[in-house]
Amino acid sequence: xxxxSVYNEFIKITAKPRSYLGxxxxxxxxxxxxxALKVDGxxxxxxxxxxxxxxxxFQGTLLNGxxxxxxxxQMLIIHIPLLVALVTGDLVSGEAASGxxxxxxxxxxxxxxxxxxxxxxxxxxxxxxIIWLGILAVIVGKVLFGxxxxxVLNSDGLVILQEQDVNWRYAGGFAVAFLALLTVSTLSxxxxxxxxxxxxxxxxxxAIIILFTIIGTLDxxxxxxxxxxxxxxxxxSWRSFFEEPLPLKEIIKSLIILLAHQxxxxxLALYHFNKKDITT
Amino acid sequence: MSDKIIEVQQLAKRFGSFEAVKDVNFxxxxxxxxxxxxxxxxxxxxxxxxxLSLIKPDRGEIKIYxxxxxANRSQILARTGSIIEKPDFYKYLSAYxxxxxxxxxxxxxxSAKEIYQMLDFVGLAGREKDKVAGFSHGMKQRLGIAQTLLxxxxxxxxxxxxxxxxxxxxxDIRNLILRLRDEQGKTVVLSSHLLAEMELIANRMxxxxxxxxxxxxxxxxxxxxxxxxxxxxxxxxESAKNYLKNHLPQLEIIDSTATHLELAITKxxxxxxxxSLVQQxxxxxxxxxxxxxxxxxxKMLKADVVE
Numbered sequence: 001x002x003x004x005s006v007y008n009e010f011i012k013i014t015a016k017p018r019s020y021l022g023x024x025x026x027x028x029x030x031x032x033x034x035x036a037l038k039v040d041g042x043x044x045x046x047x048x049x050x051x052x053x054x055x056x057x058f059q060g061t062l063l064n065g066x067x068x069x070x071x072x073x074q075m076l077i078i079h080i081p082l083l084v085a086l087v088t089g090d091l092v093s094g095e096a097a098s099g100x101x102x103x104x105x106x107x108x109x110x111x112x113x114x115x116x117x118x119x120x121x122x123x124x125x126x127x128x129x130i131i132w133l134g135i136l137a138v139i140v141g142k143v144l145f146g147x148x149x150x151x152v153l154n155s156d157g158l159v160i161l162q163e164q165d166v167n168w169r170y171a172g173g174f175a176v177a178f179l180a181l182l183t184v185s186t187l188s189x190x191x192x193x194x195x196x197x198x199x200x201x202x203x204x205x206x207a208i209i210i211l212f213t214i215i216g217t218l219d220x221x222x223x224x225x226x227x228x229x230x231x232x233x234x235x236x237s238w239r240s241f242f243e244e245p246l247p248l249k250e251i252i253k254s255l256i257i258l259l260a261h262q263x264x265x266x267x268l269a270l271y272h273f274n275k276k277d278i279t280t
Numbered sequence: 281m282s283d284k285i286i287e288v289q290q291l292a293k294r295f296g297s298f299e300a301v302k303d304v305n306f307x308x309x310x311x312x313x314x315x316x317x318x319x320x321x322x323x324x325x326x327x328x329x330x331x332l333s334l335i336k337p338d339r340g341e342i343k344i345y346x347x348x349x350x351a352n353r354s355q356i357l358a359r360t361g362s363i364i365e366k367p368d369f370y371k372y373l374s375a376y377x378x379x380x381x382x383x384x385x386x387x388x389x390x391s392a393k394e395i396y397q398m399l400d401f402v403g404l405a406g407r408e409k410d411k412v413a414g415f416s417h418g419m420k421q422r423l424g425i426a427q428t429l430l431x432x433x434x435x436x437x438x439x440x441x442x443x444x445x446x447x448x449x450x451x452d453i454r455n456l457i458l459r460l461r462d463e464q465g466k467t468v469v470l471s472s473h474l475l476a477e478m479e480l481i482a483n484r485m486x487x488x489x490x491x492x493x494x495x496x497x498x499x500x501x502x503x504x505x506x507x508x509x510x511x512x513x514x515x516x517x518e519s520a521k522n523y524l525k526n527h528l529p530q531l532e533i534i535d536s537t538a539t540h541l542e543l544a545i546t547k548x549x550x551x552x553x554x555x556s557l558v559q560q561x562x563x564x565x566x567x568x569x570x571x572x573x574x575x576x577x578x579k580m581l582k583a584d585v586v587e
């Protein structure tokens with residue numbers, strides 16, 4: 001019954017025009033970034049490297065597919081949560097608003113199975129977005145700009161990663177980015193269980209991300225204790241894969257915190273959804 | 281095996297400070313078309329939603345097919361079909377896709393052929409691939425019936441299935457319910473405001489008011505009691521009213537117009553009423569018995585208020 005319901009969710013997601021907005025938005029945004037880098041990328045790179053030119057000598061093409069993919073990922077990972085929430089925030093509340101939740105819950109499928117099927121479908125949709133972003137950023141980026149060593153400017157300084165050392169880092173980086181977005185997806189589905197209108201959970205998800213990001217950015221002692229545990233703090237953990245040496249401990253810590261968020265949010269959603277009276 | 285399909289005892293449900301259902305009790309037997317009656321806000325929808333586990337009751341017991349609903353939800357719902365208030369579908373999907381979606385989680389996935397046959401059965405042949413967004417209310421209602429029947433349930437629960445339908449649509453639903461009972465032996469629980477419709481198809485009923493069961497039983501027995509409501513077409517209505525108040529105080533004047541009097545009276549008093557009015561010189565043009573469900577319903581609600 002669970003997999004039948006997951007299949008139903010896929011049919012619903014693929015039939016809704018809003019589901020394609022995310023893919024379209026990513027295509028347009030990446031397209032704009034790639035176009036901008038193709039047209040004026042060299043001067044951008046020159047601006048960044050100018051401060052190092054007195055101590056370092058750069059040879060070869062710095063503006064290559066690997067750098068382009070890194071820039072794309074850095075720029076878009078902040079915006080993709082909105083695209084994720086746009087679809088996943090509607091998965092339960094949209095059904096409540098349209099009345100179909102009433103029809104679904106008079107069927108023998110358990111509420112737990114129904115909700116889990118929505119979490120699974122939301123996860124697959126999020127995965128599709130991140131894979132599409134990966135294809136556009138890494139593969140199209142390399143086709144348009146060629147391959148080469150990756151130069152990354154971290155807080156510790158400049159890191160140069162060799163061409164053959166980059167692909168696995170992208171795989172790891174995208175996997176962590178997926179887990180971060182999966183937390184957003186889980187949050188919006190959880191909020192969706194508490195709402196009977198489609199827009200509310202999407203807006204609240206974004207509001208929470210903005211709030212947590214502000215808390216994470218503000219240098220206030222009061223927030224020091226909670227900052228490490230906010231999922232937004234770990235949304236940029238994909239960058240850790242582009243550090244040398246690899247900060248494995250930090251990556252694992254981020255994964256644990258993101259997974260803990262997901263477990264708590266799924267648990268909360270299941271508890272509420274199973275107790276909820278359907279009066280719409 | 282017991283022929284009781286539904287047993288509801290002391291059902292109660294509170295929303296905050298509002299007690300929507302206080303003490304609802306009724307039993308539905310196999311093959312019944314069971315009328316579920318009550319004024320707006322009586323607790324009908326809450327009770328029906330409790331039967332389908334959409335709402336969890338605070339108190340009371342619901343047994344369906346002899347099994348406790350709370351402990352056997354999936355098994356019970358696999359044998360139950362329902363429409364609550366109005367059938368809502370995925371507007372961006374076709375009629376066929378909607379039925380396929382509900383079928384997949386109904387315990388017995390229907391084949392494409394069965395879905396097409398069901399759409400044909402409810403009169404939606406040729407519209408299978410049309411998106412539900414373009415369907416009229418009547419078509420959605422018929423699709424709702426198809427969704428209800430597709431997994432071949434033994435029990436069908438219909439909450440206000442005729443709301444918003446035109447007269448032909450109401451007749452179609454009525455005939456469909458009777459076919460389901462007579463040809464397929466289904467048990468149907470039916471909630472409706474259309475008492476005349478209910479009178480035509482229900483064999484048993486419960487009336488609830490203010491969250492409590494007022495009366496339950498066979499429609500024919502409840503309506504064949506000695507108590508009648510009669511409408512007299514008579515001249516000098518005001519004089520007749522005064523005369524009746526003074527000389528036959530045991531009857532109740534329910535309503536009056538310039539030409540008619542509506543009275544609550546026992547069957548045995550009817551000849552005496554007729555005789556005395558004629559003897560007093562009143563001209564009676566017609567006596568119409570209104571021993572209909574609507575009057576019985578109103579009477580029971582009034583009695584409940586007095587209590």
